[in-house]
Amino acid sequence: xxxxxxxxxxxxxxxxxxxxxxxxxxxxxxxxxxxxxxxxxxxxxxxxxxxxxxxxxxxxxxxxxxxxxxxxxxxxxxxxxxxxxxxxxxxxxxxxxxxxxxxxxxxxxxxxxxxx
Numbered sequence: 024x025x026x027x028x029x030x031x032x033x034x035x036x037x038x039x040x041x042x043x044x045x046x047x048x049x050x051x052x053x054x055x056x057x058x059x060x061x062x063x064x065x066x067x068x069x070x071x072x073x074x075x076x077x078x079x080x081x082x083x084x085x086x087x088x089x090x091x092x093x094x095x096x097x098x099x100x101x102x103x104x105x106x107x108x109x110x111x112x113x114x115x116x117x118x119x120x121x122x123x124x125x126x127x128x129x130x131x132x133x134x135x136x137x138x139x
Contacts (some may be wrong), residue, residue: 030063032085033037037044043061048122048125048129050133051121051122052121052122052134053135055084055119055120055121055122056119056134059092059118059119062115063109063112063115063136065110066108066111066112066115067108067138068072069107069111070105070107070108070111076104076107077104077105077108077138078103078138078139079101079102079104079137079138080101080102080103080135080136080137080138081098081100081101081102081103081108081112081135081138082098082099082100082101082133082134082135082136083096083097083098083099083112083113083116083133083134083135083136084096084097084098084099084131084132084133084134085116085119085121085130085131085132085133085134086130086131087123087124087130087131087132089123089124090120090123091120091121091122091123091124092119092120092121093116093117093118093119093120093121094138096113097113098113099133103138105108108138112136116134
């Protein structure tokens with residue numbers, strides 16, 4: 024597995040890509056996610072409520088079509104205790120257009136958001 028980190032308050036994101044994924048593809052995917060930083064921050068704001076602690080990790084698996092459009096986004100693992108935050112992130116991920124996959128394996132992208 025290849026891992027890349029992206030710092031973005033109030034969250035951090037880590038792309039876990041297959042070993043066959045090039046560093047250029049990883050950077051490109053991270054740039055797409057960074058481009059949605061303001062929307063991700065809004066997910067946090069909307070999910071935050073009295074006494075809510077939104078810290079944790081939320082891993083998402085995204086399935087891409089041949090052009091890189093996300094056609095499915097599903098939860099993979101979570102320690103975030105907020106259905107609202109998870110739902111918002113999944114909905115946003117479904118709007119992403121990532122680089123077109125170069126292999127069949129590249130059609131599935133695992134991405135972990137770390138909320139702190």
